[in-house]
Amino acid sequence: MNNLQNEKININEMATFLLDTGVFLVSSGAHSGRVWRNCNRMAKHWGFQFNVNLNYTGMLLTVSDASNPEVAVTRFQSTPPSHIHMAVLSKVSHLSWRVTDGDLSFADAKQELELIKTHAHYPYWVVALAVGLSCGLLATLAGGNIVDLLFAFVAATTGSLSRYFIVKNKFNIFLAAIMAAFISSFIAGLDTIWGLGAMPELALATSVLYLIPGVPLLNSVIDLLEGYYSASLTRGLFAASLLFCIAIGMTMTITILGISNF
Numbered sequence: 001m002n003n004l005q006n007e008k009i010n011i012n013e014m015a016t017f018l019l020d021t022g023v024f025l026v027s028s029g030a031h032s033g034r035v036w037r038n039c040n041r042m043a044k045h046w047g048f049q050f051n052v053n054l055n056y057t058g059m060l061l062t063v064s065d066a067s068n069p070e071v072a073v074t075r076f077q078s079t080p081p082s083h084i085h086m087a088v089l090s091k092v093s094h095l096s097w098r099v100t101d102g103d104l105s106f107a108d109a110k111q112e113l114e115l116i117k118t119h120a121h122y123p124y125w126v127v128a129l130a131v132g133l134s135c136g137l138l139a140t141l142a143g144g145n146i147v148d149l150l151f152a153f154v155a156a157t158t159g160s161l162s163r164y165f166i167v168k169n170k171f172n173i174f175l176a177a178i179m180a181a182f183i184s185s186f187i188a189g190l191d192t193i194w195g196l197g198a199m200p201e202l203a204l205a206t207s208v209l210y211l212i213p214g215v216p217l218l219n220s221v222i223d224l225l226e227g228y229y230s231a232s233l234t235r236g237l238f239a240a241s242l243l244f245c246i247a248i249g250m251t252m253t254i255t256i257l258g259i260s261n262f
Helices: 011-027 032-044 087-102 104-116 124-141 146-168 171-192 200-205 214-226 228-256
Strands: 046-056 058-065 068-080
Touching: 011 032, 011 046, 011 058, 011 068, 011 087, 011 104, 032 046, 032 058, 032 087, 046 228, 087 104, 087 200, 124 200, 124 214, 146 171, 146 200, 171 200, 171 228, 214 228
Parallel strands: none
Antiparallel strands: 046 058, 058 068
C-alpha cells in the first residue's frame, strides 16, 4: 500500500485523470458533491490537493501538490451530453475507494476508468418499451382502464423513440423534448377525441411523464443544500427549460385536437 501511495505521479497527468473522471461522473448523472468526494479521495491519496467548480456544461478544476502548493495546474473541460447511468456512478465510487485502500496503482486506476466507460447502456428500444410500460401502468393506477393503458403505452414508447432519433441526429435537446412531448400527447390525445377509455385524460397526462428531468431536478436540490450554488442554478434552469418544452409540445396537441376538458 505504501509503495502505491508514494508512487511519483506527474501533476499534469493527475489533473487530466481527475478532470476525465469528474466530467464522466457529471455526464452520467452525478451531483457536484459526489464528483468532489470521488475525485478528492483519489487526489488526497496520491498527495495532491483538489478544488473544483462545476456547472451543467463544464468542469473547472485546480490540482496542486500538497507538499508544495505553488506547483498547481488548472484545467477546464466541457461536459458531453448527459446519459444517466447509475451503475457507472457506483463503479467509479468503488474505484475511488479501491485507490484509497491502496489496491490500485495510478496506471491501474486509469485503465479501470477506461473499462468503466465501456459499460454498456440499455438498448434504446428496451428503454422505450420500459418507459411506455411505466407510463401505461401509471395511467391504470390512477384509475384508467386497459384502453387508457394501451394509449399511454403506445404514446410514450413512440415519443421516446422519436426523441432518441432526434438527439442521435444532433438536433437540439430542447427541440427533441418539444417534438417528443407533441408526438406522445398527440397519440394519447386521440383517446380523448374518440372517447374510448374510461379516463382518457389520464393517458394524455401520463404519456409525457418519461420526459420529466428527474435527475437534474434532484441534483439541483442536492447541490443547493450542499452549497454548490452555481451548479444548482444551472441544473435547475436546465430542468425548468425541459419542463417548459414539455408544456409547449402538449399545448400544440391540445390546440390542434381542440381538447377543452384537460
